[in-house]
Structures are given as C-alpha cells and as structure tokens.
Amino acid sequence: MTPEQFLEIARVLPEPLLLVSSDGQLLATNQPVADMLGLRRQQLREKTLFEFVTESANDVVKYLQACSSSRAMVIGSLTLRKNDGQTLICRSQGAVIQPWSPESSALILLRLENRILASSNFVLLNEKIDELAKEVQRRKQAEEALWKANQELEIRVEQRTTVLQETLNELQLTQTQLIQAEKMSSLGQMVAGIAHEINNPVSFIHGNLHYAHKYTQDLIKLVQIYQHFFPNTPSEIQEYVEEIDLNFIIQDITKLFQSMKVGTERIQEVVQSLRNFSRLDEAELKQVNIHEGIDNTLMILEHRLQARHEYPEIKVIKKYSQLPNVTCYPGQLNQVFMNIIANAIDALEVSAVNGQWSKVNPQTNHNQTLTKNNPQIEIKTEVIDEKWITVSIVDNGLGINEQVHSKLFDPFFTTKPVGKGTGLGLSISYQIIAEKHNGQISCFSVPGKGAEFVIRIPVAHSDEI
Ligand SMILES: Nc1ncnc2c1ncn2[C@@H]1O[C@H](COP(=O)(O)OP(=O)(O)OP(=O)(O)O)[C@@H](O)[C@H]1O
Ligand SMILES: [Mg+2]
Structure with a gap:
C-alpha cells in the first residue's frame, strides 16, 4: 500500500x-x-x-x-x-x-x-458487563427456583401416583381375593354338600352289608340243612337248583359281599376326602399331612385325569418323601394345589389337542396307543431342612413362554378363552403362599416341554411360634 x-x-x-x-x-x-x-x-x-x-x-x-x-x-x-x-x-x-x-x-x-x-468507554463497558452479569445471575436464580419448584412438583406428583397405584393394587388384590374366595367357597360348599348327601345312604348301605351277609349265610346254611335232611327233592326244586347254579351262588356270594364292602369303604374314603378338601370349618392354623391335601385335590380332579373324548389319560406320578406335618391353613393350601394341578391339566389338554403326543397308530384314536411321552403330572415333595419343605408340580404340557412367564402371577392375567379362565388362580396362590404362609412359589418352564411350579413353605407357621 x-x-x-x-x-x-x-x-x-x-x-x-x-x-x-x-x-x-x-x-x-x-x-x-x-x-x-x-x-x-x-x-x-x-x-x-x-x-x-x-x-x-x-x-x-x-x-x-x-x-x-x-x-x-x-x-x-x-x-x-x-x-x-x-x-x-x-x-x-x-x-x-x-x-x-x-x-x-x-x-x-x-x-x-x-x-x-x-x-x-471501558468504565461504561464494565458497568454494562456488571449489569449483564447481575441480570444473568438473577435469571439463573429464577431458573433455579423454577427448577426446584418443578422438582418438588414432580416429586409430589410421583408420591401421589405411588399412593394411587398402591391403593389400586390393594383394591385389585381385594377384588381378586373376593372373587377367588367366592369361587372356592361355592366349590367348597358344593363339595361339602355332596359329601354329606352321599355319606348318609352310604353309611347305612355299609352298615347293613354286614347283616345282609350274615342273613344270606344263615339262609344258605338253612338250604344246606334242608338238602341234608331231604336229599330226594321234587324234580322242580332239582331243576331250579341247577338253573340258578346254587353251588356257584354259595361260593360267589361271600366274594360279592366282600367286594361290596370294599366298594362302600372306598365311597366312604372319597366322602372323607371331599370333606377334607372343602375344610370349610378350618379357617385356623392346623398341623396337617400335606400329602393328604394333595391326594384329596387329585381326587376332586380325578374325572379330568381320566381319558375322555379327544383327551388321553393323564398319568400322575407321585414322588412323596417322608414329610413332617406342616402347620398351615389347610383349606387355603388345598386351593393352591387345586389351582396349580388344574392349570397343568389345562396345559396338557391343549397339548393333546395340538397333537403334542404322537399316536403310535395314527389311524386309531385309542388313547392307550400313545407313545411313552404320555401326558403326565409329577408331584414331588421334599424336605429341604428341618424348617422348610417343597412341593413341586411338573407337567409335560405346552410350557410357558417368556411373555406369559413375566405376567403369570398378575391378577386377571389369563391366556385362556373367555369363560374358561379368570386369571386368578396363580395370583391368589401366590398370595396364599407368600403372604399367608411366608413361603415362596416359583415357576420354571421350557416352552414346548412343560412347566414346573415349586412351592416352598415353612414347616412351622410364624403365627404359631
Ligand atoms: N402349567 C402351565 N402350563 C402352561 N401355562 C400355564 C400353566 N400354569 C399357568 N399357565 C399360564 O398362566 C396363566 C395364568 O394362570 P392362572 O391360574 O392365574 O389363571 P387361569 O388358569 O388362566 O384362570 P383361572 O385359574 O382363574 O381359572 C394361564 O392362563 C396360562 O397361560
Ligand atoms: Mg388357573
């Protein structure tokens, strides 16, 4: 330049x-x-x-x-x-x-x-900077105050939401319990009613069997005495003795009474099991044999275990250990066994319909011809230590996938069609085991292979100690 x-x-x-x-x-x-x-x-x-x-x-x-x-x-x-x-x-x-x-x-x-x-100019600039700095400070404080207020509001909203959620959960739980209690109580009442109605006639049949047997024996004796003193009877009597095969009757009648006695005893056992199952009177803690509760439950469900229409027979394999008596609410515990075993049967029925068990001869529909992978439920009891026992119920049904597994114990969660499942069985079982008995209930499953429910309960109940 x-x-x-x-x-x-x-x-x-x-x-x-x-x-x-x-x-x-x-x-x-x-x-x-x-x-x-x-x-x-x-x-x-x-x-x-x-x-x-x-x-x-x-x-x-x-x-x-x-x-x-x-x-x-x-x-x-x-x-x-x-x-x-x-x-x-x-x-x-x-x-x-x-x-x-x-x-x-x-x-x-x-x-x-x-x-x-x-x-x-510098002074002016400094003053301006000062003012700006103060303004920035003021805005920062205002922003902080706003942020704090916002935080507090958020915390309050969160607290309120938590309280509301808790109330909702409690209400849902109460609703669950009420529905299930109602369900179980009507089932219990029905079972108890049937047991009572059957008990009376069976009692007098069983009671009279002894006399009926004795009277027939007396009559047979009388016939034999007649035969002894009057060997030459008229031909009509001879013919009739042959027609009815009197010798066979005499031999068979004792067996007949014996089997009738066994039959009525069995009915009495069934009635006793039904009564035990309903245990309507037992709202209190009792020391009971857990196996009895499981057996009574199985008996109630017996009709679903037998082969029917398209469903094959469900085999129940019991692997019972020597268990101490457990202090529990027996009616409630039976309810848990009932829910879990009924679920297992449901799963096995779905598997049967889906053809999980291939038939040996696909032409025939006989359930007996299934391969050895028959539908089955295994019930195993074990003593863990002197304080705890477990009951494990395993089925080889369709199993439970991840998605279902995460919601299994939620009230009203069901995968069953409307009218078949309420989705309460497991949630109430969880409640009974975890809250009423301080135990644990867990589920393991390999989808497509089956499911296992493990109940862990203390031998002594905390309310008893
Ligand atoms: N053994 C099992 N195998 C496969 N799925 C199971 C098994 N047990 C439970 N489930 C699944 O868990 C769901 C919830 O079971 P839960 O017993 O709570 O309700 P539900 O059987 O559907 O209805 P409810 O018992 O009230 O009649 C079932 O719908 C089913 O999908
Ligand atoms: Mg169920």
Missing part, C-alpha cells in the same frame, strides 16, 4: 490513523489526527512522529521496531503534544503493513485512541 492509497482509505474512517516508517517519518495522516493535535493536515506533512509526542525518540523507535517485527498488533502508549501546549495520552495500536515494493522499508499503521475516552 502506498501512502496515497492509505490516505484514500483513511479519509473516510472516523478514527485517528497514521502511516509511519520504522524510523518515525510521518508518511500520511487523516483528518482525525490533525483534529486531535489542533493542527491542519498540511502542518503534519514531512514531519516526524517525534515532533508531536513527549516520549523520547529512542522509546518511539523501539515501539515502531516492535511493531514492524511483529505479525500481531502491538499495543503501546503515546502522549501527544497538542498545538495549544496541552498533552493528550493516547493508546496506540500499531501493525506492520505490506511495503509497496520489496526494496522499500516497512510501513507501520498506527491507530490512536484517546486514553480518557477509551477508559471512560
């Missing part, structure tokens, strides 16, 4: 600008410089910088050299001697600019700034 080019540009700029050589020669200045010094621009022509500043020539040259050897802008201070004799302290910013030819020496562009003005 030549001094003329510089002047072209500097003329329009409002700030004081000077173009000087590194030895202090004033090459060009603009009007604001002349104004600052109180001179006309012509008076600055062919002058040196030293003539207008109070600093020593040495200091000024040092500053200019610093400017010409640096690529960055160099800040300095120059005290101008004004035409009226006053001095003016200026901040100067110096930068070397490209010489117009390689031979020419470095040119330095100086920009002056009245120190007082600059510092008052």
